[in-house]
Amino acid sequence: MSPEQTIAARLHLARADFTLDVDLALPGQGVTALFGPSGCGKTTCLRALAGLERAAGRVQVKGAIWQDDATRTWLPTHRRQLGYVFQEASLFPHLTVRRNIEYGQRRLAAGRRRISLDQAVQLLGLATLLERLPHTLSGGERQRVAIARALAASPRLLLMDEPLAALDAARKAEVLPYLERLQHQLDIPVLYVSHAIDEVARLASHLVLLHQGRVLAHGPTAELLARADLPLAHADNAGALVSGTVSHHDPHEHLLSVRLAGCTLRLVSSRQHAVGEAVRLRIPARDVSLARVPAEGSTILNILPVRITRLVPDGAGQVLVALDCAGSALLARITAHSCAALALAPGQTLHAHVKGVALAD
Numbered sequence: 001m002s003p004e005q006t007i008a009a010r011l012h013l014a015r016a017d018f019t020l021d022v023d024l025a026l027p028g029q030g031v032t033a034l035f036g037p038s039g040c041g042k043t044t045c046l047r048a049l050a051g052l053e054r055a056a057g058r059v060q061v062k063g064a065i066w067q068d069d070a071t072r073t074w075l076p077t078h079r080r081q082l083g084y085v086f087q088e089a090s091l092f093p094h095l096t097v098r099r100n101i102e103y104g105q106r107r108l109a110a111g112r113r114r115i116s117l118d119q120a121v122q123l124l125g126l127a128t129l130l131e132r133l134p135h136t137l138s139g140g141e142r143q144r145v146a147i148a149r150a151l152a153a154s155p156r157l158l159l160m161d162e163p164l165a166a167l168d169a170a171r172k173a174e175v176l177p178y179l180e181r182l183q184h185q186l187d188i189p190v191l192y193v194s195h196a197i198d199e200v201a202r203l204a205s206h207l208v209l210l211h212q213g214r215v216l217a218h219g220p221t222a223e224l225l226a227r228a229d230l231p232l233a234h235a236d237n238a239g240a241l242v243s244g245t246v247s248h249h250d251p252h253e254h255l256l257s258v259r260l261a262g263c264t265l266r267l268v269s270s271r272q273h274a275v276g277e278a279v280r281l282r283i284p285a286r287d288v289s290l291a292r293v294p295a296e297g298s299t300i301l302n303i304l305p306v307r308i309t310r311l312v313p314d315g316a317g318q319v320l321v322a323l324d325c326a327g328s329a330l331l332a333r334i335t336a337h338s339c340a341a342l343a344l345a346p347g348q349t350l351h352a353h354v355k356g357v358a359l360a361d
C-alpha cells in the first residue's frame with residue numbers, strides 16, 4: 001500500500017523505568033486496536049503519536065509527515081490533524097452540546113473541513129441533545145459528544161484511549177453501535193486502546209499487541225485472537241472470531257445458520273437477518289470441547305470436523321488447543337487430563353462440540 005493509504009510510526013521514548021520502542025505499519029482505514037497489559041505503553045504510544053510526548057522517530061499519517069528525525073520535522077499537537085477521545089469525556093461544562101462540538105472546528109480552515117457539524121451530530125445521534133449542558137447528559141451521551149467534537153475537527157486519524165472504560169455495561173452497549181457506524185461511514189482510521197477483548201473483537205479489524213513497550217505481534221484481529229502462542233488466547237474469555245454469511249434464518253425458532261469456509265454454524269439470534277448477510281461470530285475457547293466421535297442425542301447444535309494445529313499448556317491443569325475447521329481457526333480450552341486421556345497431538349482430526357456461539361457485531 002502507498003504511504004497515502006497507511007500509517008507508519010517509528011517511536012522511541014525512554015523513561016527511567018520504561019522504554020517505548022515500536023515500529024508500526026497500520027492500515028489507513030478501519031479500527032486498529034492497541035492491546036496489552038496495564039503499563040505496557042498503550043497510552044504512551046497514543047500520546048507520542050499525538051505529539052503530547054516527545055518521542056524520537058518518524059510518524060507519517062496517510063501521506064502527512066508529523067515528525068521525522070531525519071529532516072528535523074516536528075509538528076506540535078495542534079498541527080497534527082487528529083482527534084483524541086479519552087476515557088472521560090472532558091467536555092466544557094459551561095458550553096452546550098452544540099458549542100462543545102463547534103469547538104472542535106474552531107482552528108480548522110474552511111477548506112480543510114471534511115466533516116460538517118451536521119454530519120458529526122447525525123453520526124453520533126445527538127440532534128435532540130444540542131442545546132443541553134454536559135451535566136444533564138448520561139455518561140454514554142457525554143462520550144458521544146466527545147467523539148462528535150473530535151470528528152468535527154476532520155481528523156486524519158482518530159485516537160481513542162479506552163473511550164468506553166468509564167461506562168457501565170448498558171452505556172457501553174449504547175455507544176458501541178455508534179463506533180461501528182463511524183468506521184463504515186467515514187474514511188478515518190481509528191487507533192483504539194482497550195482492555196476489553198470483546199470490545200476489540202467487535203470493533204477492530206487489525207490488532208497490535210504491546211508488551212513492555214514493544215510490539216509482541218500485529219495483524220488481522222481474527223488471526224491474532226486464535227493464536228495459541230499469544231497471551232490473548234490465555235485470557236479467561238479467550239475465543240476465536242470467525243467470519244461467515246447467513247445461509248438461513250428461522251424467525252420462529254430464532255435460529256440462524258451461518259456458512260463459514262467449510263462448515264455451517266447454528267446459533268440463536270433474535271435479530272432480523274437476510275440470507276447472504278456477512279456476520280462475524282465469537283466462539284469462546286471454554287465453550288468448545290473435543291471428541292473422537294460426534295455426540296449423538298445431544299443438545300449441542302454444532303459439531304464440526306476439526307484438525308489440531310497446536311497444543312499449548314494453559315495454566316494449571318488446562319490445555320489450549322488450536323484447531324483448523326476447513327480454513328477457520330478455532331480454539332478449545334480443555335483439561336490436561338482429557339488431553340492426555342485422548343492422547344491428543346497436532347495433526348489429529350476430531351469433532352469439536354461447540355456449545356456457545358455469539359454474534360460479534
Ligand SMILES: Nc1ncnc2c1ncn2[C@@H]1O[C@H](COP(=O)(O)OP(=O)(O)OP(=O)(O)O)[C@@H](O)[C@H]1O
Binds near residue numbers: 015044045
Ligand atoms: N508521565 C509519566 N512519567 C513517568 N512514567 C510514566 C508516565 N506516564 C506513564 N508512565 C509509565 O510508563 C509506562 C507505560 O504507561 P502507559 O500509561 O503508557 O501504559 P498503558 O499500557 O496505557 O497502561 P494502562 O492500561 O494501565 O492505562 C508505565 O510503567 C507507567 O508507569
